[in-house]
Amino acid sequence: MASSGFHELFWASKDICTLFTDQPELRHAINSDLTAWHTRIIENIFSICTPDFMTFAEDMSYNHGPMLARELFDEFLRFYYAPVVPLLKERGVFTLVDSDCEIAIPTAWFADAGIEGLLLLERQAGVDIAALRREFQRLLPTAAKGGLLISCEHQTPPEVAYHDYQLYLSLFRQYAAEIGQMKKAKAAVRGARDAQSGIAVADDAA
Incomplete structure (x- = not known):
């Protein structure tokens, strides 16, 4: 601005x-x-x-x-x-x-x-990488809601070693998997809650 x-x-x-x-x-x-x-x-x-x-x-x-x-x-x-x-x-x-x-x-x-x-x-x-990793762990619930994007800026610089880029991808996949599990767990809880509500409604109707 x-x-x-x-x-x-x-x-x-x-x-x-x-x-x-x-x-x-x-x-x-x-x-x-x-x-x-x-x-x-x-x-x-x-x-x-x-x-x-x-x-x-x-x-x-x-x-x-x-x-x-x-x-x-x-x-x-x-x-x-x-x-x-x-x-x-x-x-x-x-x-x-x-x-x-x-x-x-x-x-x-x-x-x-x-x-x-x-x-x-x-x-x-x-930037403290160890502290940053702890911060990512703290932000995982936010990411599961769609509030966190993990990416490189613009593009990966050519001087980044292949090993380091593999490490980035490994961490990316790790966090993505954890976020996916969180979303599945929340969906399961929501489904069980909805099913329970449906049973309660049916009982009331009976």
């Missing part, structure tokens, strides 16, 4: 950051135009179909955290999410933000802006 690839067509990363303080009026003008454009595009898409989710490209973090303070986020980003996010949620579209590197700090900021999910999680930015 405010620091995505669009701005990188015109400014270097350093200049994008200094625009917040050096030319705030220009930043607001750009963001206002982008918001109007996003709104028109979303409405055009809705005239054809309703997507399951939408991702905002918001590369505003590096390895040590966000490139702007919370106050700047609220003024230059959250303000412009305000008219767009509700438009999506009215149609049941799940909202995500793609923000590279260390995103632990701005996670709460995006949540306050109405964003429902974040990607990606980068190991080279200090």
Whole structure:
């Protein structure tokens, strides 16, 4: 919305950051135009179909955290999410933000802006893989409801070793199997409950 690839067509990363303080009026003008454009595009898409989710490209973090303070986020980003996010949620579209590197700090900021999910999680930015695996275990019930997508960003980089990619696939299949078992167990419980309700209704009718 405010620091995505669009701005990188015109400014270097350093200049994008200094625009917040050096030319705030220009930043607001750009963001206002982008918001109007996003709104028109979303409405055009809705005239054809309703997507399951939408991702905002918001590369505003590096390895040590966000490139702007919370106050700047609220003024230059959250303000412009305000008219767009509700438009999506009215149609049941799940909202995500793609923000590279260390995103632990701005996670709460995006949540306050109405964003429902974040990607990606980068190991080279200090993401704890062991903690991440524990988090996946915690999120399995959510995934079983359809609220978690496990994937690579864009594509698998060519420097990823074949062994590492096999490990990724192994973990993917493991979690998918566990999620499948959870869904089957829930369906069985639901079926038993429905059957029991049917027996109760039949007894009452008799």
